[in-house]
Amino acid sequence: MLLRIDAASDVPIFDQLAAGIRTSAISGAVAPGERLPSAKELARTLDVNVHTVLHAYQVLRDEGIIDLRPGRGATVTDRASEYAKLNAAINVVVTEARELDIHPAALTALIREAYQ
Amino acid sequence: MTSGTARSTHRRMILVGGVLPTVVALAAAIVMFSWLPELPEVIATHWGPSGPDGFGSPWFAILMPVGLTLAYAMFVLVLSWRLRDGVLLANQKLVLTSIAFISGLLSVGITGTVYVQRGLEDATLAPDAGWWMLVGAGAGLAFGAIAWFLLPAAGAVTDDGIEAPPLQLRADEIAVWSQRVRGLWRVTAGPAGLSVTGLGVRKFLPAESIESVRVVQVSPVPEFGGWGYRVSLDGRFGVVLRAGVAIEVKYAGGKRFVVTVDDAATGASVLSAAAAARRPA
Incomplete structure (x- = not known):
C-alpha cells in the first residue's frame, strides 16, 4: 500500500493515515487477515510520533476495519472487503463523471448533497 | 551472452555437478562390493558413544553413496539451472561444488566404515570408524575444490537493474x-x-x-x-x-x-x- 500525507494540510496526520489505510483496505491493496506494519515501525519510517500512528489505528479499529491486539499488532478484518460492492459502484460513478467531464470537486459535492 | 555459452556452461554443470560425483560414488560402490565376501551378513552402520548401535545390510552401505549423490545432484542442478547471461555466478558455483563435497564425504566416509569391518564375524565388534567420516569430510572438501576449478570461471551479473x-x-x-x-x-x-x-x-x-x-x-x-x-x-x-x-x-x-x-x-x-x-x- 502507498499512503500520501500532506504535512501542510488542515486535516490531521492521523486522519490522513487512517484514510489512506482505509482506502487500501477497500481497494484490496491490503488483504483481509494481513498484518499492518507495527505502529512503531510505521512511525519510524514516516518520521512521525508513534501516538499519531496509534491514533490512526484506533480510528480504524473503531470502524471495524482492523483488529488491534496487544502483541499481535494491527490485522485487517474482512469488514473492508464488504465494501467491494461500494467500490465497484464508485468506479461506475467516476467513469460516468469522466465521460461528462465533471470535475472531482463537483462530483464530491454531488455525493455530499445526496447524503443530506 | 550467446546461447552457445549457456549450452556449454550447462554441459559443464552436468559433468562436474552430476556425472563426476556419481562416478566417484559408483567407484566406492564397486570397491565395497568387492569386499562383500569378507563382510559379516549384517554390518554396523551407525556408531554411538559405546560402540556400534545401528546395523544394516552391506547393500545399504554399497548403494547409499550413489543414491544420495544422485538425488542431491538432481535437486541442486534443478535449483541452480537458470543462468544469467549464460554465466555461472560465484554463489551458483559454490552450491554446485556441494554435490562433489557430498559425493566425496559419503564415498570415502562410508567406504572407510565398511573397510574396518572386513573379516569380522559379528558387527557388534566393529571398531570405531568415526574418524573415517572425518577423512571423508576432508576428501569431500578436496573434491569440492577440484569441482570449483573444473566449473567455468565465475561471472558477474551484468544487468544491474533500473x-x-x-x-x-x-x-x-x-x-x-x-x-x-x-x-x-x-x-x-x-x-x-x-x-x-x-x-x-x-x-x-x-x-x-x-x-x-x-x-x-x-x-x-x-x-x-x-x-x-x-x-x-x-x-x-x-x-x-x-x-x-x-x-x-x-x-x-x-x-x-x-x-x-x-x-x-x-x-x-x-x-x-x-x-x-x-x-x-
Whole structure:
C-alpha cells in the first residue's frame, strides 16, 4: 500500500493515515487477515510520533476495519472487503463523471448533497 | 551472452555437478562390493558413544553413496539451472561444488566404515570408524575444490537493474509504502528510510545514508545460494525470499542491501524520493 500525507494540510496526520489505510483496505491493496506494519515501525519510517500512528489505528479499529491486539499488532478484518460492492459502484460513478467531464470537486459535492 | 555459452556452461554443470560425483560414488560402490565376501551378513552402520548401535545390510552401505549423490545432484542442478547471461555466478558455483563435497564425504566416509569391518564375524565388534567420516569430510572438501576449478570461471551479473525514479511529491507531501512478503515479512519505505522486519530480523536503513535505489531481478540460489537473510559472494546482502523483482539499495559508502518484494518499483521510488530529500545539497 502507498499512503500520501500532506504535512501542510488542515486535516490531521492521523486522519490522513487512517484514510489512506482505509482506502487500501477497500481497494484490496491490503488483504483481509494481513498484518499492518507495527505502529512503531510505521512511525519510524514516516518520521512521525508513534501516538499519531496509534491514533490512526484506533480510528480504524473503531470502524471495524482492523483488529488491534496487544502483541499481535494491527490485522485487517474482512469488514473492508464488504465494501467491494461500494467500490465497484464508485468506479461506475467516476467513469460516468469522466465521460461528462465533471470535475472531482463537483462530483464530491454531488455525493455530499445526496447524503443530506 | 550467446546461447552457445549457456549450452556449454550447462554441459559443464552436468559433468562436474552430476556425472563426476556419481562416478566417484559408483567407484566406492564397486570397491565395497568387492569386499562383500569378507563382510559379516549384517554390518554396523551407525556408531554411538559405546560402540556400534545401528546395523544394516552391506547393500545399504554399497548403494547409499550413489543414491544420495544422485538425488542431491538432481535437486541442486534443478535449483541452480537458470543462468544469467549464460554465466555461472560465484554463489551458483559454490552450491554446485556441494554435490562433489557430498559425493566425496559419503564415498570415502562410508567406504572407510565398511573397510574396518572386513573379516569380522559379528558387527557388534566393529571398531570405531568415526574418524573415517572425518577423512571423508576432508576428501569431500578436496573434491569440492577440484569441482570449483573444473566449473567455468565465475561471472558477474551484468544487468544491474533500473535506477528508481523518485516518486513525484508536492511540497509538504510525504509518502510511505508498505508491503508484506511471504506473509511473515514486511518491507516499509518512508521519508526516514527503509525498514525490513520478520522472523527476528529488524533492518533499518536511514534515508540519509542511502546513495541510490534500484529495482533488480533476483535469482535466490544462483545469486545468494538460497533463501532467507543472505550474503552474496558479490558483496550484496539482504532478505531474499523468492525469485523475481527486488529493491536494491546502495548505502553508507557502497554497501548493497537487497530485499525481494512485490511492487518493488513503487517502494523504490518512495525510497528514492526520501533519499533525495535528505541528501545534503
